[in-house]
Amino acid sequence: MxxxxxxxxxxxxxxxxxxxxxxxxxxxxxxxxxxxxxxxxxxxxxxxxxxxxxxxxxxxxxxxxxxxxxxxxxxxxxxQSPPVPTREERAVVGLRERGAGRPTKRERREIDRLRGLRRG
CATH class of the missing domain: 3.10.290.10 (RNA-binding S4 domain)
Incomplete structure (x- = not known):
């Protein structure tokens, strides 16, 4: 099938x-x-x-x-999927401190990886 x-x-x-x-x-x-x-x-x-x-x-x-x-x-x-993350768990991923400026290319890749947007 x-x-x-x-x-x-x-x-x-x-x-x-x-x-x-x-x-x-x-x-x-x-x-x-x-x-x-x-x-x-x-x-x-x-x-x-x-x-x-x-x-x-x-x-x-x-x-x-x-x-x-x-x-x-x-x-x-x-x-066999893991449970759906709670709203609070999803909100914490990839947050930056206020006033930290624009993320570098390396930081941006790390943020994307944590959010699950890219594999790497």
Whole structure:
């Protein structure tokens, strides 16, 4: 089964095109390898990607050929993602002291890395 169809069928993405665009951008990995939309997925595979708030890690428990209701979709995968950070935890990351001036290139990269905008 194609990974873009499976992600859509288990309701992790609102549309198949949304899952496919993330896959085409190279942001989804299947068992640690960057995946394309047509990458086959099987039971036991580990699928990872970055949500706006956290890293998502799901393990395939069941292959669904069609989109199903939410109660059935939740049973098709095991979510191993870390919990969503609280608002306070998100606000602390990347803050600078008032009057500290413009960040240097090195400081800017560190801020981006802490916020999860860039990997590096």
């Amino acid at each position: 194609r990974v873009d169809v499976w992600l859509w069928a288990v309701r992790l993405f609102k549309s198949r095109s949304a899952s496919a665009s993330l896959l085409r951008a190279g942001r989804v990995r299947v068992n640690g390898v960057v995946a394309k939309p047509s990458t086959p997925v099987k039971v036991g595979d580990r699928v990872t990607w970055r949500d706006p708030l956290r890293d998502r890690i799901v393990v395939v428990k069941e292959l669904l050929p069609k989109r199903v209701g939410a109660p059935l979709a939740v049973e098709a995968y095991e979510d």
